[in-house]
Amino acid sequence: MNSEKHIVSAFDRDLEAVQALVMKMGGLVEAAMLDAAQALDTRDEELAARVRQDDKAIDALEEQIQQECARLIALRGPTASDLRTVLSVMRIAANLERCGDYAKNLAKRSVVLSQMSPIDGAAGSIRRMARSVVILLKDALDAYIARDARMAADVRLRDHEVDQMYNALFREFLTHMLEDARNITACMHLHFIAKNIERVGDHATAIAEQVIYLVEGRMPEDERPKESGISALSAASIRQE
Numbered sequence: 001m002n003s004e005k006h007i008v009s010a011f012d013r014d015l016e017a018v019q020a021l022v023m024k025m026g027g028l029v030e031a032a033m034l035d036a037a038q039a040l041d042t043r044d045e046e047l048a049a050r051v052r053q054d055d056k057a058i059d060a061l062e063e064q065i066q067q068e069c070a071r072l073i074a075l076r077g078p079t080a081s082d083l084r085t086v087l088s089v090m091r092i093a094a095n096l097e098r099c100g101d102y103a104k105n106l107a108k109r110s111v112v113l114s115q116m117s118p119i120d121g122a123a124g125s126i127r128r129m130a131r132s133v134v135i136l137l138k139d140a141l142d143a144y145i146a147r148d149a150r151m152a153a154d155v156r157l158r159d160h161e162v163d164q165m166y167n168a169l170f171r172e173f174l175t176h177m178l179e180d181a182r183n184i185t186a187c188m189h190l191h192f193i194a195k196n197i198e199r200v201g202d203h204a205t206a207i208a209e210q211v212i213y214l215v216e217g218r219m220p221e222d223e224r225p226k227e228s229g230i231s232a233l234s235a236a237s238i239r240q241e
Helices: 002-042 045-076 080-113 122-146 149-179 181-216 232-240
Strands: none
Touching: 002 045, 002 080, 002 122, 002 181, 045 080, 080 122, 080 181, 122 149, 122 181, 149 181
16 A cells, blocks of 8 residues: 555656646747747847747757656556546647747748838737737646636637737738738738747647646537638648748
């Protein structure tokens, strides 16, 4: 009996350590998104370069988490419910790694855009959208730590707001392109950035769904509300990225 308690407590300690890595990774991703959006808004190429460089730390954490989870499964032989927790951690880390990639892509394009004439109001709108997505991501991670399925369900619903922001920005960029052909290149870059931020919202939602799976033992059955795409340009961006 004492041996069994020792194994359980060892598993719990290992799991807590891995979850701490996940939260550290989440903090780095949130900072990367905000810094990349700020670099775009203020045309700060040095900050953009730092975001790109710091993505290596996010990738390294994701690899460490995957390795630690594999070790946990191999050494601790977790029960079904504990195994579900470990698998959820691995999936959440993978989602965060993709979010880091999107922040890096945003930073790359912000450097290109800093060499072009600004599009009125676009950088500020992008920055507001990035803030909204970071809040969504933070709430999804908080729901995971608290094992709060209700909070996670709320994150799923709020992703709809991010989709609405993306579609509004798309229409704004399209208007600028139609008004002046010289705006086309800059607006295309801005559109790719907005699409990347929208996808971070999708990954935040995927994390929220993992929380629901963890708490309730099943993935949500209902389809989450999504704003439908309205353009061939949007479809083209999906093919090119």
